[in-house]
Amino acid sequence: xxxxxxxxxxxxxxxxxxxxxxxxxxxxxxxxxxxxxxxxxxxxxxxxxxxxxxxxxxxxxxxxxxxxxxxxxxxxxxxxxxxxxxxxxxxxxxxxxxxxxxxxxxxxxxxxxxxxxxxxxxxxxxxxxxxxxxxxxxxxxxxxxxxxxxxxxxxxxxxxxxxxxxxxxxxxxxxxxxxxxxxxxxxxxxxxxxxxxxxxxxxxxxxxxxxxxxxxxxxxxxxxxxxxxxxxxxxxxxxxxxxxxxxxxxxxxxxxxxxxxxxxxxxxxxxxxxxxxxxxxxxxxxxxxxxxxxxxxxxxxxxxxxxxxxxxxxxxxxxxxxxxxxxxxxxxxxxxxxxxxxxxxxxxxxxxxxxxxxxxxxxxxxxxxxxxxxxxxxxxxxxxxxxxxxxxxxxxxxxxxxxxxxxxxxxxxxxxxxxxxxxxxxxxxxxxxxxxxxxxxxxxxxxxxxxxxxxxxxxxxxxxxxxxxxxxxxxxxxxxxx
Amino acid sequence: xxxxxxxxxxxxxxxxxxxxxxxxxxxxxxxxxxxxxxxxxxxxxxxxxxxxxxxxxxxxxxxxxxxxxxxxxxxxxxxxxxxxxxxxx
Numbered sequence: 001x002x003x004x005x006x007x008x009x010x011x012x013x014x015x016x017x018x019x020x021x022x023x024x025x026x027x028x029x030x031x032x033x034x035x036x037x038x039x040x041x042x043x044x045x046x047x048x049x050x051x052x053x054x055x056x057x058x059x060x061x062x063x064x065x066x067x068x069x070x071x072x073x074x075x076x077x078x079x080x081x082x083x084x085x086x087x088x089x090x091x092x093x094x095x096x097x098x099x100x101x102x103x104x105x106x107x108x109x110x111x112x113x114x115x116x117x118x119x120x121x122x123x124x125x126x127x128x129x130x131x132x133x134x135x136x137x138x139x140x141x142x143x144x145x146x147x148x149x150x151x152x153x154x155x156x157x158x159x160x161x162x163x164x165x166x167x168x169x170x171x172x173x174x175x176x177x178x179x180x181x182x183x184x185x186x187x188x189x190x191x192x193x194x195x196x197x198x199x200x201x202x203x204x205x206x207x208x209x210x211x212x213x214x215x216x217x218x219x220x221x222x223x224x225x226x227x228x229x230x231x232x233x234x235x236x237x238x239x240x241x242x243x244x245x246x247x248x249x250x251x252x253x254x255x256x257x258x259x260x261x262x263x264x265x266x267x268x269x270x271x272x273x274x275x276x277x278x279x280x281x282x283x284x285x286x287x288x289x290x291x292x293x294x295x296x297x298x299x300x301x302x303x304x305x306x307x308x309x310x311x312x313x314x315x316x317x318x319x320x321x322x323x324x325x326x327x328x329x330x331x332x333x334x335x336x337x338x339x340x341x342x343x344x345x346x347x348x349x350x351x352x353x354x355x356x357x358x359x360x361x362x363x364x365x366x367x368x369x370x371x372x373x374x375x376x377x378x379x380x381x382x383x384x385x386x387x388x389x390x391x392x393x394x395x396x397x398x399x400x401x402x403x404x405x406x407x408x409x410x411x412x413x414x415x416x417x418x419x420x421x422x423x424x425x426x427x428x429x430x431x432x433x434x435x436x437x438x439x440x441x442x443x444x445x446x447x448x449x450x451x452x453x454x455x456x457x458x459x460x461x462x463x464x465x466x467x468x469x470x471x472x473x474x475x476x477x478x479x480x481x482x
Numbered sequence: 483x484x485x486x487x488x489x490x491x492x493x494x495x496x497x498x499x500x501x502x503x504x505x506x507x508x509x510x511x512x513x514x515x516x517x518x519x520x521x522x523x524x525x526x527x528x529x530x531x532x533x534x535x536x537x538x539x540x541x542x543x544x545x546x547x548x549x550x551x552x553x554x555x556x557x558x559x560x561x562x563x564x565x566x567x568x569x570x571x
Contacts, residue, residue: 073546077521083549091510092507095499095570096496099499102571210534211537225525225529226526265565269567280553284550480490480492481490
């Protein structure tokens with residue numbers, strides 16, 4: 001029964017991909033804008049779903065609830081810093097990004113950076129950042145998805161990976177951005193319903209909210225405090241998450257690119273409301289379920305498995321089958337958009353900018369799909385037998401993308417004086433100090449490692465910009481003028 | 483600042499867009515303040531002295547569930563009352 005639902009779910013995703021491919025083929029705009037940006041035609045609900053599901057990954061459905069299982073309600077408090085993702089990205093990048101994107105005809109975030117800074121070094125650093133961090137991030141999500149699929153179906157890891165990765169890579173390759181956002185939307189609805197169902201089931205099984213809370217208190221009183229066992233969650237550290245998973249998310253290129261892909265301002269307004277409700281509900285729901293799991297199943301060995309274990313405990317098998325599609329959906333929706341950004345970095349940002357700017361439309365069409373497919377296959381091979389450096393690289397992936405892209409995107413958009421040396425200095429200082437702090441001083445002044453490198457990157461940006469000449473007047477006029 | 487500014491007119495939509503971005507940042511800080519005040523205002527005391535709302539410890543109810551509900555409403559009010567529609571092309 002579970003198998004049936006899993007395969008039905010994958011089949012639906014696949015057909016959405018085929019259908020989107022036809023839409024993209026028939027669309028009148030240029031291939032790149034259609035394939036990588038869906039012709040800037042997203043409405044409010046789809047925008048909200050794709051923006052938030054892109055961000056919400058295996059972390060929020062497996063690993064996060066796993067930590068909440070050991071840390072209690074304090075970890076739910078921490079997870080709620082992500083509520084801001086629902087509104088802040090669209091509010092801050094805002095209409096400005098959508099307007100500029102149309103003015104300069106940008107299709108990717110790197111496209112925007114290239115036209116704003118007019119510097120080969122910025123484009124190459126940014127593209128390399130994408131290739132390194134995204135390859136790592138996507139393969140780790142693949143591994144998570146395949147493990148989950150493996151545990152549900154009983155297939156071997158390799159077969160599970162082949163089926164799971166095969167479907168995702170195929171629909172992204174064929175359908176491009178449209179396939180990604182449509183599947184994201186369906187996956188978002190699955191995630192929402194799954195979370196609601198499990199939340200109710202868990203509290204019913206535990207005999208009501210108050211009962212469960214008292215049981216947690218009995219196990220360890222610190223589980224119901226904001227600090228967790230051994231006061232692990234300190235105040236400076238938890239505050240840092242407002243930056244790492246709140247403000248910093250503005251810098252993630254797979255999220256930011258959605259800020260120029262919506263149809264009109266009405267869509268953006270709607271998306272902010274829907275996105276906030278959706279993110280808040282999912283973050284609260286999944287992490288609370290994880291924390292409550294401690295009262296229902298106190299002896300789980302691998303905390304990561306708390307969600308699948310609770311599902312099996314509290315739900316009828318056929319219902320469990322539907323629910324287990326939810327974390328799978330979370331993983332797929334994250335992979336799909338990252339894969340597309342990875343492919344756009346290679347096709348558009350590197351190849352078309354520097355290697356062959358004269359390529360004709362038909363060639364680009366084939367190239368875009370081939371690069372997407374090959375990126376998917378490379379990541380698949382890496383996930384088959386993950387090398388150590390991949391796991392290491394993934395530890396830096398989120399923070400690395402933020403330190404690479406946050407300031408160049410934000411300051412490029414709002415600060416006229418921002419120039420190429422500033423952007424380069426910020427990327428280099430941000431990424432290198434992050435790696436250094438992570439190895440030698442991971443919690444400076446009690447904060448999460450991300451804080452100090454982001455501040456240093458901002459300083460480097462401002463200082464280097466003021467020490468060098470301002471950007472060309474034509475550039476400023478193009479970005480700021482009527 | 484720069485000379486070239488005298489030679490072109492700034493896109494008239496940018497003023498409202500910048501205002502909206504600042505409003506977003508203000509909401510972000512209010513969100514942090516609300517979340518922080520209830521979590522640590524009510525959650526600092528020892529767990530034996532906690533009061534409960536709908537079965538949840540009061541700090542958790544007001545800080546976590548409260549900020550979710552309140553800020554969903556705030557965002558709705560902000561985009562309907564303060565944000566303005568404009569052409570993007």
